[in-house]
Amino acid sequence: MKGERVLGAIEAGGTKWVCGIGTAADGIMEEIVVPTGQPDATLPAVVAAFEDLQGRYGRVTALGVATFGPVGVRPDVAGYGVIQNTPKPGWRGFDFLSAMTACFGARLPMVVETDVNAAALAESRQPANRDCGSLIYLTVGTGIGGGMVLDKRIWKGRGHPEMGHLLVPESSLELASGFSSCPFHQHCLEGKASGTAMRERWGSSAETWPDDHPGWDLEVDYLAAAVVSLTAGWAPERIVFGGGVVESEPLLPMVRERFLELAGGYWEAPPLDQYVVRSSLKNRAGLVGALMLAAEA
């Protein structure tokens, strides 16, 4: 790492903050995990983690933050770096920029993004995806979220997308069940197909399900519907799935097959195993993306 700038990266999630240190060339060199509590318990632990890391690797010269949302991601708009309407106790209105300034000093360059936007950026820069001008990253875990990279830039509109709240038709496997785990939407993807929805719908966690559990067919139906809508809405070159739920080995091949059926021959489909793929960075995409953002801060 001789001559390389030392960079800090944070992935802030609902259960843990991952604090990483590294360089653009070497990537993340070491990380320390801090459990997510209220801000006034979490922040001192984060500061201590970075003091520890900096003691070994030197002062960080820039920081990238990949956080749960919703959060302000446009530096040109009021509320940049501020957590918005989250149900997580104590975090609504939390101001990353001010808090991190208190830790690292006012002059540290800093970038705040959503975890999925950062992950989309990281995935788009993996060798396998370098020829994709447009890529969607969709994570299916406790919740569902997505980010999009076009021509090497993270997509931002008025704010960031909330792809988990795309509406989806109710699966014919549960017509008019009315079930949704989302407190806001009766028919959104997250309410139908997140890990939380799977657990609440069937009474057990998907991690414990055998391959012939009926919940998988329902999950496949919803994820395939999401792929149809993302294809219709964005026409991306690749859709990368991350998150715990898609760790299940047979899931993505089934999603590809069901997508073909639901798409009804409308699109001249690209080879599906190159169109709907699994994250190569697995659960490290957000942190790796945060480091990339720090490098450009």
Added chain:
Amino acid sequence: MKGERVLGAIEAGGTKWVCGIGTAADGIMEEIVVPTGQPDATLPAVVAAFEDLQGRYGRVTALGVATFGPVGVRPDVAGYGVIQNTPKPGWRGFDFLSAMTACFGARLPMVVETDVNAAALAESRQPANRDCGSLIYLTVGTGIGGGMVLDKRIWKGRGHPEMGHLLVPESSLELASGFSSCPFHQHCLEGKASGTAMRERWGSSAETWPDDHPGWDLEVDYLAAAVVSLTAGWAPERIVFGGGVVESEPLLPMVRERFLELAGGYWEAPPLDQYVVRSSLKNRAGLVGALMLAAEA
């Protein structure tokens, strides 16, 4: 128009081609409408129309084409300017670039876009929308289609979006009806909410409906669901509705109200009468966009 470059614009639709001539400063100065038949009947009429127009205004120096899709819109990808998988008799595989070259000569700079992409570009440049960095144009007519402009550029992924084929939850007003006018998709927006769907579903054209026709509530439900999904997927600053169906005066205010209900308070909504608006260019957006594309060819 002294000193101004003369530009040609074509909006190619399912029932008519509009051939326009103008300049960047003056906009469209005159247009001639040609009915859409098979290509070998339509093209000579288009050539004659432009000969007529050029006789009065001078030779065009560039041409912008806004066409029905699906069509290749990426100059860097094989199939640019070629009509893809359309049901319109005779038009599948039609090559705009070759055909127009035969009309205008090989050296005429030319841009081919979808009608809705061109319309989105034109809308994004209207004074009322100039402060919108991201804008979706959605037309609801015989079919449904949409285009997106971000930071003054037309969004393109692998090709162009097909927003009419976003999937939507079945409205609670017709649960499990199974009705869809789309031959490809049982649950897409176009199959549920296009003018064609409205006519086939209710047996009469929406233009003839009184304000209390039950079809309007259903239409509002679907368009509001589309606004939720577009908001979730893109987070645009503005959604502009065009097309014959939204000419009905009370429709958009009802869509705004229903959107608020379906959104369930998840988003901090911008003022809705600035978020969901009606096209200011009406049915001229595509042709105006085609002229803008010619100006940049």
